[in-house]
Amino acid sequence: MKIIVLVKEVPDTYGERKLDLETGLADRDASEAVLDEISERALEVALSYADSAGGAEVVVLSMAPESATATIRKALAMGAASAVHVTDAGLAGADLGLTARTLAAAIRRTGFDLVITGNLSTDGSGGVLPAMLAELLEVPNATALSSVEIAADSVSGTRSTDDGNMRVSAPLPAVISITEALPDARFPNFKGIMAAKKKPFETLSATDLEIEPADVSAAASIMTGIAEKPPRSAGVKITDEGDGGTKIAEYLIANRLV
Amino acid sequence: MTDYSADSILVLLETTPTGELAKSAAGLLGAASLVGTPVALVVADGGQAQALAEQAAGAGAERVLVVETDGTQALTVPIVDALAAAAAAVTPDVVLISNSIEGRDVAGRFAARTSAPIAVDAIGLSRDADGVIAHHSVYGGAYNVDSAATFGPLIVTVRQGAVEARAEARPVAIETLEVQPSGAAAATIESFEAATETSSRPELRGATRVVSGGRGLGSAEKFVLVEELADALGAAIGASRAAVDAGYIPATHQVGQTGVSVSPQLYVALGISGAIQHRAGMQTAKNIVAINKDPDAPIFEVADFGVVGDVFTVVPQLISALDERKR
Numbered sequence: 001m002k003i004i005v006l007v008k009e010v011p012d013t014y015g016e017r018k019l020d021l022e023t024g025l026a027d028r029d030a031s032e033a034v035l036d037e038i039s040e041r042a043l044e045v046a047l048s049y050a051d052s053a054g055g056a057e058v059v060v061l062s063m064a065p066e067s068a069t070a071t072i073r074k075a076l077a078m079g080a081a082s083a084v085h086v087t088d089a090g091l092a093g094a095d096l097g098l099t100a101r102t103l104a105a106a107i108r109r110t111g112f113d114l115v116i117t118g119n120l121s122t123d124g125s126g127g128v129l130p131a132m133l134a135e136l137l138e139v140p141n142a143t144a145l146s147s148v149e150i151a152a153d154s155v156s157g158t159r160s161t162d163d164g165n166m167r168v169s170a171p172l173p174a175v176i177s178i179t180e181a182l183p184d185a186r187f188p189n190f191k192g193i194m195a196a197k198k199k200p201f202e203t204l205s206a207t208d209l210e211i212e213p214a215d216v217s218a219a220a221s222i223m224t225g226i227a228e229k230p231p232r233s234a235g236v237k238i239t240d241e242g243d244g245g246t247k248i249a250e251y252l253i254a255n256r257l258v
Numbered sequence: 259m260t261d262y263s264a265d266s267i268l269v270l271l272e273t274t275p276t277g278e279l280a281k282s283a284a285g286l287l288g289a290a291s292l293v294g295t296p297v298a299l300v301v302a303d304g305g306q307a308q309a310l311a312e313q314a315a316g317a318g319a320e321r322v323l324v325v326e327t328d329g330t331q332a333l334t335v336p337i338v339d340a341l342a343a344a345a346a347a348v349t350p351d352v353v354l355i356s357n358s359i360e361g362r363d364v365a366g367r368f369a370a371r372t373s374a375p376i377a378v379d380a381i382g383l384s385r386d387a388d389g390v391i392a393h394h395s396v397y398g399g400a401y402n403v404d405s406a407a408t409f410g411p412l413i414v415t416v417r418q419g420a421v422e423a424r425a426e427a428r429p430v431a432i433e434t435l436e437v438q439p440s441g442a443a444a445a446t447i448e449s450f451e452a453a454t455e456t457s458s459r460p461e462l463r464g465a466t467r468v469v470s471g472g473r474g475l476g477s478a479e480k481f482v483l484v485e486e487l488a489d490a491l492g493a494a495i496g497a498s499r500a501a502v503d504a505g506y507i508p509a510t511h512q513v514g515q516t517g518v519s520v521s522p523q524l525y526v527a528l529g530i531s532g533a534i535q536h537r538a539g540m541q542t543a544k545n546i547v548a549i550n551k552d553p554d555a556p557i558f559e560v561a562d563f564g565v566v567g568d569v570f571t572v573v574p575q576l577i578s579a580l581d582e583r584k585r
Contacts, residue, residue: 018397019403131365142445161359164450164452164453166447166450181509221405221406222406223405235561237566238565
């Protein structure tokens with residue numbers, strides 16, 4: 001069983017995140033870069049299965065700038081057996097279509113029985129990539145799973161939507177995405193951090209994957225405008241002196257909110 | 259094959275397990291009507307098709323394409339196949355799909371299958387001389403970003419509740435579409451349990467007023483205070499992730515980075531510290547009121563009106579003041 005977990009480096013949501021108003025790209029120097037929490041949970045699903053079932057190999061895959069190496073290594077320290085880092089200056093600012101084609105090519109090259117991703121990244125929040133990969137890889141998708149059971153030849157779980165909960169299953173190979181209902185990830189320990197330094201870490205360019213990032217014959221999504229909203233400023237703050245509720249009622253009435 | 263307007267916007271409408279159009283339908287058709295001629299696609303059991311098509315026309319669909327399903331239990335793929343057939347017939351400028359869990363999957367597969375560019379989580383659409391532009395609010399509402407296709411149709415997932423525009427009702431014009439299954443591998447839906455939560459309260463997404471509770475409420479029992487104020491204001495109920503993680507309320511009520519993003523007229527935060535992840539989901543609200551014991555809680559940095567105090571004394575007083583006014 002070969003499980004590929006997609007991991008993403010994102011700006012830490014605990015700090016201020018910035019976009020470059022000239023290029024429209026994420027300003028990676030403006031905030032701390034971290035492994036997205038949902039990526040860690042996805043990795044935990046794979047590692048828990050590997051712990052309980054023998055013979056499972058967990059590979060982490062990321063498409064990210066060269067600077068993301070340390071973040072990807074954290075996934076190795078947590079327990080993944082090897083890492084594949086797709087990095088290429090030509091892929092900076094890639095739209096979802098180019099990203100999906102590149103990742104699908106890397107997944108095919110690595111070989112897989114199961115691909116696990118988070119349901120939504122904290123920066124892009126698109127949530128469409130798992131289904132795009134499933135289509136390109138010609139395998140089933142089972143997304144937004146709040147519980148996952150992996151067997152030797154199938155994967156199943158609970159998929160929660162606005163309408164209710166469904167049980168879904170798919171034969172392997174397949175692509176699944178998981179929600180934050182799944183458990184927190186383990187912390188890398190000292191032994192894991194030391195071991196990570198010796199684990200296989202493959203770096204691939206777009207050319208290695210036979211991807212042509214500048215191919216203008218493929219339709220693409222482009223950013224045509226960007227503006228920063230002025231930060232919200234604080235209004236009135238009072239301390240309750242026995243009339244806090246009444247004061248709020250007065251505020252609501254004065255602003256025609258009730 | 260019939261002719262379709264050159265500015266056709268193909269809108270995939272979702273249906274509920276009870277055979278109604280999903281709430282997202284009106285906003286999707288409203289968004290479509292701003293930039294072109296809305297053509298709706300409904301994928302449903304044969305018996306429901308006529309009623310659904312009438313609802314779609316009532317919400318502004320110029321034409322309604324119906325694909326009848328055969329009770330398939332395959333996930334996502336049959337809807338993608340129907341959408342592909344509809345897009346081939348209509349050759350739309352834009353395909354609009356709800357940014358729901360199912361909608362995202364359909365959009366992703368369809369975009370990958372047709373090599374079409376995709377714009378995600380749009381909050382609005384407009385058209386200029388070069389074509390249709392999707393508007394996005396990113397990084398928790400800190401930036402407004404526009405996107406467009408270099409050429410060809412643009413696939414757009416539209417944030418639920420974000421579009422206020424509504425289209426005028428049209429006469430019902432139904433066409434049934436035959437679909438050749440693609441045979442793409444799909445997961446199987448083994449069972450389905452409809453959400454049991456029935457509530458007379460407004461739905462969180464798209465609500466004009468929201469009252470949210472955080473860990474400051476202390477327990478699931480005491481979270482009732484949030485419900486009482488919500489009912490006094492006619493508001494939907496939200497929660498911080500801390501309150502959801504503590505089990506006070508189901509995750510469907512979570513507002514924030516990883517939950518629902520809301521932009522109501524009024525947002526009331528009770529016992530919510532205002533971690534940046536929570537603020538990312540609510541700071542575009544028009545008016546924010548916060549009550550918190552901690553004077554240094556970050557929620558006060560974005561609140562228009564903040565009260566440093568105990569929610570268990572301030573909120574009951576607020577509710578009785580509101581009751582007083584109603585008399």
